[in-house]
Structure formats: structure tokens, C-alpha cells
Amino acid sequence: MAASLRRLSRYAVPAATLAGAVVLWELASRVLRIPKFVMPAPSEIAAEAWEWRYRFIEHSWVTLYETLGGFALSIVVAVPLATLIVYSPWMRRALYPLIVLLQAVPKIAVAPVLLLVIGYGETSKVIVAFLVAFFPIVVDTATGLAATPPELLELSRSYRASAFKTFVKVRFPMALPFFFSGLKVAITLAVIGAVVGEFIGSDRGLGYVILSATSYWKTELAFASMILLSLIAILLFGAVCLVERLVCPWLAPAAEE
Amino acid sequence: MIRLQGVEKTYRTRRGDLVRALENITLDVAENEFVTLVGPSGCGKSTLLKLVAGLTPVSGGTVRVRDSLVRAPFPDVGIVFQHPVLLPWRTVLDNVLFSADMLGLDPQRYRTRALELLALSGLGGSETRLPRELSGGMQQRVAICRALLPDPSLLLMDEPFGALDAMTREEMGFELLRIWEARRKTILFVTHSIPEAILLADKVVVMTPGPGRLARVLAIDLPRPRTVELEFDTKFKAYSDEVRELIFAGRKARGNGR
Numbered sequence: 001m002a003a004s005l006r007r008l009s010r011y012a013v014p015a016a017t018l019a020g021a022v023v024l025w026e027l028a029s030r031v032l033r034i035p036k037f038v039m040p041a042p043s044e045i046a047a048e049a050w051e052w053r054y055r056f057i058e059h060s061w062v063t064l065y066e067t068l069g070g071f072a073l074s075i076v077v078a079v080p081l082a083t084l085i086v087y088s089p090w091m092r093r094a095l096y097p098l099i100v101l102l103q104a105v106p107k108i109a110v111a112p113v114l115l116l117v118i119g120y121g122e123t124s125k126v127i128v129a130f131l132v133a134f135f136p137i138v139v140d141t142a143t144g145l146a147a148t149p150p151e152l153l154e155l156s157r158s159y160r161a162s163a164f165k166t167f168v169k170v171r172f173p174m175a176l177p178f179f180f181s182g183l184k185v186a187i188t189l190a191v192i193g194a195v196v197g198e199f200i201g202s203d204r205g206l207g208y209v210i211l212s213a214t215s216y217w218k219t220e221l222a223f224a225s226m227i228l229l230s231l232i233a234i235l236l237f238g239a240v241c242l243v244e245r246l247v248c249p250w251l252a253p254a255a256e257e
Numbered sequence: 258m259i260r261l262q263g264v265e266k267t268y269r270t271r272r273g274d275l276v277r278a279l280e281n282i283t284l285d286v287a288e289n290e291f292v293t294l295v296g297p298s299g300c301g302k303s304t305l306l307k308l309v310a311g312l313t314p315v316s317g318g319t320v321r322v323r324d325s326l327v328r329a330p331f332p333d334v335g336i337v338f339q340h341p342v343l344l345p346w347r348t349v350l351d352n353v354l355f356s357a358d359m360l361g362l363d364p365q366r367y368r369t370r371a372l373e374l375l376a377l378s379g380l381g382g383s384e385t386r387l388p389r390e391l392s393g394g395m396q397q398r399v400a401i402c403r404a405l406l407p408d409p410s411l412l413l414m415d416e417p418f419g420a421l422d423a424m425t426r427e428e429m430g431f432e433l434l435r436i437w438e439a440r441r442k443t444i445l446f447v448t449h450s451i452p453e454a455i456l457l458a459d460k461v462v463v464m465t466p467g468p469g470r471l472a473r474v475l476a477i478d479l480p481r482p483r484t485v486e487l488e489f490d491t492k493f494k495a496y497s498d499e500v501r502e503l504i505f506a507g508r509k510a511r512g513n514g515r
Contacts, residue, residue: 149340149342151338151340151342152342154310154312154336155336155338155342155359156359157312157330158310158311158312158330158336159330159332159356159360160330160331160332160360161359161360161361165359166359169358173346174344249346250346250387250389
């Protein structure tokens with residue numbers, strides 16, 4: 001009884017707060033007669049979103065696969081890079097400054113150049129998403145791999161297990177929590193990367209919709225796209241959390257007695 | 258079984274200074290002997306274990322196990338550390354089987370033995386639990402089972418009960434003795450606790466720090482199986498006074514030297 005009440009309040013309180021804010025927003029824009037292009041009311045945003053529902057599916061799909069493409073590429077590149085950095089001091093000295101340098105360059109500033117070089121298709125957006133997403137994965141995975149308890153490494157060594165076996169059976173699984181915390185940061189950054197890429201130059205995707213909506217003073221369409229974009233980011237973040245829970249069930253909090 | 262001759266160990270700190278961890282260590286350990294190493298922190302007890310395991314090379318002298326020179330890790334050794342360092346995603350049973358797995362043996366063939374060891378350590382029924390569901394003492398029992406699984410003839414234990422509370426610690430000591438008496442093997446056991454060192458051992462090696470040296474090797478002539486009551490024995494008291502004096506004298510000598 002008490003438990004279900006607690007659960008109710010856990011979801012009901014934030015939901016009610018959100019609903020209250022939306023109602024207040026609607027009332028304010030009606031009472032104060034705020035022009036639509038300055039601050040559209042929630043009802044106007046919803047109407048516009050409904051109007052655009054089929055086109056939205058198409059544009060969301062483009063942004064989604066640019067994001068996922070960049071995210072996947074960043075995993076494929078970051079994990080071997082992190083492994084090299086941890087296993088070879090020489091590689092660490094060679095690669096770390098380069099990676100940090102790459103991270104220090106503002107990606108938004110690089111994006112126009114990238115688009116110029118690679119072209120205005122989806123590939124350039126995938127690359128921008130990759131560039132912003134891969135850094136946290138490299139750093140967190142490397143930290144995780146370096147954090148293996150030294151006793152476990154000595155134990156593996158005393159059993160004369162190969163470095164590869166130790167990596168697969170001990171080091172990588174030990175680093176999984178770090179890897180996933182990198183992924184959680186990376187997935188939201190990948191969405192930003194894809195949208196930035198679309199801002200610079202594209203004719204498809206939610207970033208493109210926002211840009212063209214604002215140039216036609218269609219603020220309610222821009223708002224609808226932003227909300228959709230946030231929903232996509234939240235869903236992707238939730239998906240990463242779900243995969244983490246499936247892959248690392250031992251990290252779940254112990255069942256309450 | 259183990260023969261250390263004039264063993265020296267120096268290592269370089271991160272700042273580049275040379276530190277002498279061990280100096281002129283000569284020690285013989287017989288087959289199936291239970292030897293404890295006792296001394297204050299920094300006397301090189303743990304380093305000595307690593308040298309015997311072949312995990313780090315000696316800087317001078319020789320380490321021989323069964324007449325062969327130790328230069329690298331060799332099979333037939335089990336190691337237990339102060340912390341259990343179990344794999345959090347493996348069940349208790351799979352953690353015990355980890356040693357067979359890493360040795361390249363077929364874990365399935367060791368299942369029965371793993372279950373026997375767990376039952377012997379009072380962990381029967383916990384096979385499918387995860388390490389985080391166990392107390393510190395139970396986790397350390399799993400770590401000991403993991404080391405015992407391939408039935409090594411040499412067991413190296415680096416303060417294995419150091420992180421446990423006093424009561425669990427005493428209980429685990431007697432459990433270890435019971436397992437050892439049922440199936441003898443050579444044990445090198447590092448500890449900070451003087452009573453523990455005497456209660457478990459055939460031979461207590463007293464070490465002093467800065468650099469690590471052997472102060473004395475005491476043969477413990479107390480009846481086996483050992484019991485709690487032994488701690489009130491006058492002989493036990495005499496041994497522990499002797500060990501304490503050796504460690505304390507070393508401390509005093511260094512204090513006066515400065």
C-alpha cells in the first residue's frame with residue numbers, strides 16, 4: 001500500500017508539475033495575447049505538429065539515422081582507441097594529445113568546413129555527430145580499462161592467461177559501467193552533432209525544419225520540431241540505459257527486502 | 258620446497274628514487290609447511306610473496322621452487338589477496354571456476370570440485386548468488402575456494418583476513434587450518450597480527466622494515482589441531498612476546514639510529 005503510494009507520487013508529482021506548466025503557458029499566451037511568432041501557445045504547437053505529422057516522420061527518420069550512424073561510428077573508433085591508450089604507454093603519449101586537441105577544436109566551427117569537403121549529404125552529418133560523440137567514449141572507456149584492480153591482473157598473470165583472454169574475461173567487463181556512462185553522454189551529443197550538421201546545410205532532417213521554419217516566422221513549427229528532437233534524445237538516452245541494464249544486470253540496485 | 262638465497266629487491270619510485278624493499282633474504286620452506294610472515298608495514302612481506310609467485314623479478318639472489326629457478330609465473334600456485342577481488346557479474350560458483358577458466362582448463366570438469374569446496378567453506382546453497390549479495394567474510398571464502406580449485410601445492414596468502422572483523426577473522430583462520438589439515442599444501446601467509454601468525458603456523462618469519470630483512474625464523478612447537486584455548490598457553494605467550502620484542506627492538510634501533 002505504502003509502496004504503491006510512493007510509486008504514484010514518484011511519477012504523478014513530476015507529471016502534474018509538467019501539466020501545470022503547460023496549462024499556465026497556454027493561459028498566459030491567451031490572456032496576454034502574445035503574438036504567435038514570438039511565443040506560440042501549446043495548443044498552436046500541437047495543431048502545427050498534427051498538420052506536419054507525415055512530414056515529421058520523414059524528417060525525424062533522417063535525423064535519427066544520422067545520429068545513430070555517428071554514434072555507432074564513435075563506438076567503433078573509440079573502443080579500440082581506448083584499448084590502445086591503456087595497453088601501450090607509447091600509444092598513450094602519441095594519441096592522447098591528438099585526441100585532446102581534436103576535442104578542443106569547436107566542432108560547430110569545423111562543421112562548415114566538413115560539409116564543404118564531404119558534401120551536403122547525410123554522410124557529413126554522421127561525421128559531425130561522430131566527432132562530438134566519440135570523445136566521452138574514449139575517455140570513459142580508457143578510465144574504466146585502467147581501473148581494473150591490480151590484484152585481478154596479477155591473478156590472471158599468475159594463471160598465465162594471455163593478454164587477450166584477460167581483456168575479454170576481466171578488463172573489458174570490468175570497464176563496462178564506465179563504457180556505458182560514456183555512451184550516455186555520447187548519445188545526447190550525437191543528436192546535437194546531427195542537428196548542427198543540418199543547420200549548416202541540408203534539405204532534410206529536424207535541424208533543417210527548425211532553420212527553415214524560423215526564416216518563415218513559423219515559430220510554432222520550430223517549437224514542434226524542438227519538442228520532437230528532445231523526445232528523440234530522451235528515447236535514445238533511455239534505450240542506452242535499457243541496454244546497460246540488460247548487459248550489466250549485476251549493476252542494478254539490490255532488490256528491496 | 259621453496260628456497261630463497263640472498264634475495265634482494267630494489268625498485269624505482271615514480272619520482273625515480275631507488276627503494277630497497279628486501280635485503281639479503283635467505284629462507285627455506287619445506288613441503289606442506291605452513292609459514293607465516295609477520296612484521297610492520299613496509300617490511301616487504303607482500304613483495305616477498307610476489308617474488309615467490311614470479312610476478313616480479315628479483316634484483317639479486319635466487320628464488321627456487323622445487324629446485325627450479327622462478328623467473329615468471331608458474332602453475333601450481335594459488336593466490337589470495339587482502340580483498341576478495343571477485344568478478345561482480347559472475348555467480349559464486351562461476352567465480353570459483355574462474356581459476357580453471359584462466360588456466361585454460363575446462364570449467365565443466367571442475368564443477369563438482371567447486372561445489373565440494375563451497376560446501377566445505379559453508380557456502381553450500383549460495384552457488385547462484387552474486388558477490389554483492391555476500392558479506393565480506395563470505396566473499397573472501399569464495400576467493401579462497403577460487404585459489405584452491407586447481408588444487409595447487411603452493412598457496413600464497415597476502416593478509417587474506419586483514420579486511421575482516423576480529424571475530425570472522427578468527428573463525429576463518431580455523432577454517433583454513435581445517436582445510437589445510439585435510440589436504441596438506443605449502444602455505445606462505447602474510448599477516449599483521451602476531452596471534453594469528455603463531456596460531457596458524459609451523460614457522461613464523463619475523464621481518465623488520467627499512468629495508469625489509471628477516472629478523473628471526475621461529476619454529477612453533479604447539480600441538481595440532483590448533484584450538485582457541487592455545488592462546489592462553491604459556492608457550493603461546495612466550496612466542497608472542499618473542500615476536501613482539503623482535504619487532505619492537507627493530508623499531509627502537511631505527512629510532513636511535515636517527
